[in-house]
Amino acid sequence: MSTTDTTGTTGEHPAADEADTPSATDAAGAADTSPGDEAAGADLSTAPKEDPAGPAPGGPTLGAVGWIRWFWRQLTSMRVALILLFLLSLGAVPGSLIPQNSVDELKVADFKKAHETLTPLYEKLQLFDVYGSVWFSAIYILLFVSLIGCIVPRTWQFVGQLRSRPPGAPKRLTRLPAYTTWRTEAEPEQVREAARALLKGRRFRAHTVDDAVAAEKGFLREVGNLVFHIALIVMLVAFAWGVLFKSEGGKLIVEGDGFSNTLTQYDDFKSGSQFATDELEPFGFTLNSFTGTYEKTGPQRGTPRTFEADVTYTRGDGKDEKAVIRVNQPLKVGDSKVYLISHGYAPVLTVKDGRGKVVFNGAVPMLPVDNNITSTGAVKVMDGYRDKNGKREQLGFTAFFVPTFAGAGKGTMVSQFPGLDFPVLALTGFHGDLRVDSGLPQNVYQLDTSKMTQYKVDGGTGVAKRLLPGETMTLPDGAGSITFEKEIKEWASFQVSQQPGNGLALTGAVAAIAGLTGSLFIQRRRVWVRAVRGDDGTTVVEMAGLGRSESAKLPEELADLAVALTAQAPPAPEPAEAEASEGAEK
Amino acid sequence: MILAAETNASLAQMSNTLVYSSMAVYTLAFLAHIAEWVFGSRSKVGRTAAALTPSKTAPATVSVQVKKAGGTAVLDRPEVITRSAAGTRDVPDGPGAAGGTVKGDLYGRIAVSLTALGFLIEAAGVISRAIAVQRAPWGNMYEFSTTFSTVAVGAYLGFLVAKKNVRWIGLPLVTTVLLDLGLATTWLYSDSDQLVPALDSYWLWIHVSTAIFCGAVFYLGAVATLLYLFRDSYESKLAGGGTPSGFARSVLERLPAAATLDKFAYRVNAAVFPLWTFTIIAGAIWAGDAWGRYWGWDAKEVWSFITWVGYAAYLHARATAGWKGRKAAYIALIAFGCFLFNYYGVNIFVNSKHSYAGV
Ligand code: HEM
Numbered sequence: 001m002s003t004t005d006t007t008g009t010t011g012e013h014p015a016a017d018e019a020d021t022p023s024a025t026d027a028a029g030a031a032d033t034s035p036g037d038e039a040a041g042a043d044l045s046t047a048p049k050e051d052p053a054g055p056a057p058g059g060p061t062l063g064a065v066g067w068i069r070w071f072w073r074q075l076t077s078m079r080v081a082l083i084l085l086f087l088l089s090l091g092a093v094p095g096s097l098i099p100q101n102s103v104d105e106l107k108v109a110d111f112k113k114a115h116e117t118l119t120p121l122y123e124k125l126q127l128f129d130v131y132g133s134v135w136f137s138a139i140y141i142l143l144f145v146s147l148i149g150c151i152v153p154r155t156w157q158f159v160g161q162l163r164s165r166p167p168g169a170p171k172r173l174t175r176l177p178a179y180t181t182w183r184t185e186a187e188p189e190q191v192r193e194a195a196r197a198l199l200k201g202r203r204f205r206a207h208t209v210d211d212a213v214a215a216e217k218g219f220l221r222e223v224g225n226l227v228f229h230i231a232l233i234v235m236l237v238a239f240a241w242g243v244l245f246k247s248e249g250g251k252l253i254v255e256g257d258g259f260s261n262t263l264t265q266y267d268d269f270k271s272g273s274q275f276a277t278d279e280l281e282p283f284g285f286t287l288n289s290f291t292g293t294y295e296k297t298g299p300q301r302g303t304p305r306t307f308e309a310d311v312t313y314t315r316g317d318g319k320d321e322k323a324v325i326r327v328n329q330p331l332k333v334g335d336s337k338v339y340l341i342s343h344g345y346a347p348v349l350t351v352k353d354g355r356g357k358v359v360f361n362g363a364v365p366m367l368p369v370d371n372n373i374t375s376t377g378a379v380k381v382m383d384g385y386r387d388k389n390g391k392r393e394q395l396g397f398t399a400f401f402v403p404t405f406a407g408a409g410k411g412t413m414v415s416q417f418p419g420l421d422f423p424v425l426a427l428t429g430f431h432g433d434l435r436v437d438s439g440l441p442q443n444v445y446q447l448d449t450s451k452m453t454q455y456k457v458d459g460g461t462g463v464a465k466r467l468l469p470g471e472t473m474t475l476p477d478g479a480g481s482i483t484f485e486k487e488i489k490e491w492a493s494f495q496v497s498q499q500p501g502n503g504l505a506l507t508g509a510v511a512a513i514a515g516l517t518g519s520l521f522i523q524r525r526r527v528w529v530r531a532v533r534g535d536d537g538t539t540v541v542e543m544a545g546l547g548r549s550e551s552a553k554l555p556e557e558l559a560d561l562a563v564a565l566t567a568q569a570p571p572a573p574e575p576a577e578a579e580a581s582e583g584a585e586k
Numbered sequence: 587m588i589l590a591a592e593t594n595a596s597l598a599q600m601s602n603t604l605v606y607s608s609m610a611v612y613t614l615a616f617l618a619h620i621a622e623w624v625f626g627s628r629s630k631v632g633r634t635a636a637a638l639t640p641s642k643t644a645p646a647t648v649s650v651q652v653k654k655a656g657g658t659a660v661l662d663r664p665e666v667i668t669r670s671a672a673g674t675r676d677v678p679d680g681p682g683a684a685g686g687t688v689k690g691d692l693y694g695r696i697a698v699s700l701t702a703l704g705f706l707i708e709a710a711g712v713i714s715r716a717i718a719v720q721r722a723p724w725g726n727m728y729e730f731s732t733t734f735s736t737v738a739v740g741a742y743l744g745f746l747v748a749k750k751n752v753r754w755i756g757l758p759l760v761t762t763v764l765l766d767l768g769l770a771t772t773w774l775y776s777d778s779d780q781l782v783p784a785l786d787s788y789w790l791w792i793h794v795s796t797a798i799f800c801g802a803v804f805y806l807g808a809v810a811t812l813l814y815l816f817r818d819s820y821e822s823k824l825a826g827g828g829t830p831s832g833f834a835r836s837v838l839e840r841l842p843a844a845a846t847l848d849k850f851a852y853r854v855n856a857a858v859f860p861l862w863t864f865t866i867i868a869g870a871i872w873a874g875d876a877w878g879r880y881w882g883w884d885a886k887e888v889w890s891f892i893t894w895v896g897y898a899a900y901l902h903a904r905a906t907a908g909w910k911g912r913k914a915a916y917i918a919l920i921a922f923g924c925f926l927f928n929y930y931g932v933n934i935f936v937n938s939k940h941s942y943a944g945v
Contacts, residue, residue: 047905078906082899089895089924096888096936103883131883180666239881248878328787328875339878495878502880509867516860520901559666 040170043161044524044548046154046222048078075142076149084143091139095130098122102131144236151229158222166205169212169528173544176528178555180562183538184569191531191541194568198561199527212530221548224518227511234508242501247271247280252493253287254346254363260284261336261496281336281498285313285323290343290490294418302372302417309340309492325494336498343492344368344375347401347425348485351381354388354478359395363489366401367445372415375401378447379482380434387431388478394434396447397482400426400464413466425484427473428464429455455479524548527561531569538572541565597718598777604711605732609767611704612760618697619683619757625693626685627836677821679842682753697756698746704763705739712736724794725785727933731770735763738802745806752850754841758809789872796865800858801925804897807854808922811915814847818912848915852904855918859897866890885936889928896921 062070074080099107108128112119126133173179184191192213199206199215206215249266251259259265261284263277271277288310295303309325315333325331331338344366351360359381366375381395404417405424413426432452455475457465465473467484474481525547534540543565545558684690712733716723723729742759745752820838823830830838841847869890874880881887900921903914 045905078902079909082902082906082909085895085899085902089892089899092888092892092895095883096885096892096932100883174667175669178666178668328789328872330875330878337878339876341878497878499879502874505880506871509870513860513864513867516863520856520860555666555668562666 040167040176040526040528041546042167043157043164044526044546046157046161046225048076048150048154072149075146076153081143081146081150084139084146087139088143091130091136094127095136098127098130100130101128140236144233147229147233151226151233155226158219158226161222162219165207166214166216166526168209168214169530169544173528173530173542176544176546178545178558179543180558181540181542182562182566182569182571183534183536183540184566185572186539186569188531188533188539191539191565191569192529195529195531195543195565198564199529202561204527211532212528215527215529216525217527218522218524218548220518221522221524222519224515224520224522226515228515228519231508231512231515235505235512238501238505238508240501242272242499242505244272244274245279245501246497246499247275248495248497248499250341250493250495252365252491254365254491255287255289255489256363258284258286259494266496267493279498281334282316283313283333283336285311285331285338287311287492290492292343292418292490296419304418307340307343309343309494335500336496339495339497341493341495342368343490344373345401345403345420345423346489346491347399347423348487348489349379349397350483350485351379351385351395351397351480352483353385353480357384359384359480363491364399365445365491366399370415371418373403373418374413374415377401377445380436380444380447382434382436385480393431394436394452395480396430396434396449396452398428398430398447420488423469423488424466426464426466427482427484429457429473429475429482431455431479523553525554525557527558529565539569541569594718594720597714601711601715601718602771604707604714605767605771608704608708608711609764609771611700611707612764612767615697615700615704616757616760616764618693618700619760622683622690622694622697623757623837623840625687625690626681626683626840628685628687628690677843677845679751679846680754680838680840682751683757683840685840694753694756697760698753701739701756701760702743705736705743708732708736708739708767721786722791722794724790724798726776727774728770728776730794730798730929731766731774733798734802735766735770737798738805739763741799741803741806750850751842751846752806754813755806755809758813759806762805762809787872787875789868789875793865793868793872796861796868800862800865801929803854803858804862804922804925807851807858808919810847810851810854811918811922813841814844814851815912815915817841817847818844818915820844848911851915851918855897856901859901862894862897866894885932886928889924889932893921893924893928896924 099111101108115122122128126135130136170176186194188211192208192211195213196206196208196215199213202217204215204217205219206213208214247269248271249263249269251265251267253259261280261282263269263280291306291308291310293305295301295305307327310322311325311331312320312322313331313333314320323331325338325340327340330340346363346365348363349360350358353359360379364377364379366377368375377399379395379397379399383392383394385393385395387393400413401423402413402415403419403423404415404421406412406414406416407422413424416422430447430449430452435448435451438448454463456463457473457476467473469484469486469488472481472483525545527543527545530542531539543558543562545554547554682694684694712723712729715729715732719725723733738759742752742755816834817838820830820834821844823834842850869887870880873882873884873887896917900914900917903909903917
């Protein structure tokens with residue numbers, strides 16, 4: 001009488017889940033159940049049949065085809081779907097705990113440095129690329145094969161159920177989860193006809209078999225369930241499509257500068273394997289200004305409040321349009337979206353050689369290293385500079401920039417506030433060879449000083465000097481000067497993404513939610529109304545209901561239906577009251 | 587400007603006071619619940635054992651409840667007889683914490699009233715915080731935690747108002763709420779503050795509110811699932827002819843039947859699952875706007891996904907022979923564990939794009 005026994009015996013018919021056929025209710029009652037009862041709950045869902053025994057693996061009777069069929073049956077069974085779902089969630093775990101290449105390559109590099117013994121093992125297991133790894137892909141591909149293998153037969157089965165009619169009434173309606181009965185003076189045929197009309201009126205599919213009306217409702221549940229599972233496939237396809245065809249590029253732009261959407265203009269660019277560069281949307285934009293505001297007072301001083309990039313953009317047609325890009329509001333141009341990713345300062349610097357000739361003038365973007373935008377950067381004067389002897393040389397400066405300085409004598413170059421309240425620039429100069437031609441890729445924000453000599457300057461630490469806007473640092477021995485101009489620009493970095501399949505993914509998602517809602521909130525249930533002439537000449541009406549899962553609503557609905565039916569089959573005065581309540585009292 | 591700032595500061599102060607007051611009231615409710623359970627233990631009810639004793643006549647192992655159709659009992663109306671589905675033990679629900687004793691019931695009522703009062707005070711605290719910061723009060727873990735317990739208690743009271751049999755949740759709920767608020771006001775506390783631009787979006791309202799709601803209701807489901815597991819072993823023991831411990835006979839006896847607890851857990855989990863699906867999708871849309879990709883396998887995203895798959899597995903398990911019952915219950919608990927880890931674990935220990943939760 002335990003749960004497992006029951007499911008074991010009823011494993012043969014599809015209704016073996018929640019709403020078992022009444023026959024299995026208890027051991028005591030099982031003996032007197034007629035086979036007709038078992039049909040009552042048959043096909044009340046489209047869940048695949050459980051196949052508990054299956055062919056014995058290694059059984060001699062299985063040929064190759066037999067094995068394939070066995071394997072397929074296993075793969076598309078609920079049990080294996082369950083296990084695969086389990087594996088999928090388990091497999092997703094390491095990716096959230098170990099740094100991932102797809103998320104942050106720098107962190108992966110740090111991790112590799114810190115864990116030298118683990119790294120080779122992790123690399124072998126593809127733990128730095130979990131979501132693209134062979135084993136993770138295997139899990140979800142198997143799951144989706146299983147899903148398709150599940151949906152197709154279930155759809156056919158469901159179509160079959162739609163065409164067929166609800167099964168006739170079980171012999172003993174008293175055994176069903178909800179039951180009611182009464183006697184009436186009305187004729188049995190009349191009662192059946194009234195019941196059929198009533199049920200049809202309530203959108204049941206109803207028909208009369210022999211002495212009873214059989215009715216069923218709630219097919220939308222199955223529709224919802226199928227829609228949900230199909231929507232999962234749609235979402236997967238959309239996701240895969242997006243990965244294959246997407247492109248994503250980053251670009252840092254200083255106020256006043258522009259960008260046009262071609263490959264060469266990007267600082268970095270990633271794309272899916274199926275992306276072709278001629279698919280880049282033709283457009284360009286100029287960053288007119290960037291505005292950042294910050295909390296000025298209180299404990300949250302310095303917390304960013306607004307970031308706005310004011311841009312003018314042109315589409316292929318050459319017309320100018322203005323737009324503001326904010327953190328949560330990308331600019332949409334055709335299929336592309338332009339996101340505001342980060343921002344910082346770009347002090348304008350002028351470098352002159354010993355004869356006073358300007359060899360460099362421009363805004364130099366500095367990379368923030370903390371939340372108050374303490375920044376670092378480098379100025380590289382590649383050509384045009386000659387020292388006082390007329391010898392060609394390259395100049396380089398490393399720079400620290402703070403938008404709000406703590407105040408003279410108050411220690412280091414650490415910014416106190418992200419706004420431009422008290423900007424200070426600290427410079428260290430070098431001359432020699434910048435090694436930009438060395439063939440190694442160079443970071444524009446860092447100097448390679450291995451082939452350079454540091455300038456000694458007056459004041460400061462002897463090598464570095466702090467400048468206020470407008471001030472100039474003179475290089476020793478008439479080597480020239482560098483000026484921190486009054487104008488300080490801001491820069492913003494943008495990500496331009498093109499990702500097809502978003503619309504499809506969204507459609508799938510909406511369909512999934514709708515399907516799921518239908519599947520979980522709609523009850524599929526059957527109602528039978530039997531009307532036969534009793535021994536005393538009156539008509540005995542019996543009504544019973546069976547749902548796919550037990551629900552409190554089922555008895556309520558049955559009661560409603562019964563009350564409605566009594567309008568046409570009014571209860572007769574009950575001579576044998578005791579009989580009806582007999583079951584209740586025991 | 588300054589005046590407004592001062593008003594907001596005093597409002598924030600008031601919000602803190604309200605949250606502390608609600609903790610005091612919840613503590614009283616906790617004590618009243620304890621009293622309810624203690625007084626209830628004096629009753630000696632043994633319905634479960636009686637229902638499961640095989641000595642009764644065979645057909646009576648199926649207990650049949652008779653109820654009048656419709657509300658008012660008109661003599662002529664048909665009666666609907668219900669019986670449990672196959673495979674479940676037919677056991678009546680326990681009498682509740684009060685065990686049918688008058689004194690226990692009195693304390694139980696006091697506990698519920700105090701819980702309702704605590705809820706009102708806490709809700710006022712959350713709302714004044716929202717007004718003080720002039721945004722949705724969900725910018726950091728302190729704010730999530732206070733809202734979370736408010737919603738959990740609100741959902742519980744909602745079930746009570748709807749006349750559902752949920753008073754047995756009272757004690758575990760109030761205990762958890764006190765723990766949650768204790769954590770919130772000490773470790774997770776963060777002063778009232780504006781949002782960083784990345785959080786400043788109307789998707790915050792949609793995504794975070796549904797996430798908190800889902801968590802609160804999943805929590806109720808998890809409590810029911812846990813109690814189901816205890817109660818189910820108790821019933822199995824009785825059915826197998828064993829003698830459960832005195833504690834089990836006193837405490838578990840008063841809980842609803844295992845089948846009732848299981849059904850309650852299933853209903854709430856199933857009802858919230860589509861909303862949880864929606865929450866993840868709303869989050870993806872927001873991520874698409876804020877970061878230029880709707881799905882990036884960020885730790886928070888991964889754990890929402892794991893939670894989602896966990897609950898999907900639970901729903902599947904309930905439809906798979908051999909998995910419903912206890913095994914499905916374990917899956918539901920694991921799924922809720924994933925939800926909790928996503929909240930505490932990912933926010934605190936894992937470096938995620940979502941880790942601006944203010945700790
Ligand atoms: C991609 C992964 C899958 C997910 C996320 C998923 C999710 C779900 C969810 C949430 C439900 C609950 C709806 C309900 O109870 O009516 C459900 C039901 C169902 N799923 Fe899946 N499913 C997946 C794969 C599969 C596969 C591979 C199969 C086939 C073996 C399958 C067969 C079913 C069936 C038959 C039901 C209905 C159970 C019932 O009637 O109660 N699912 N699924």
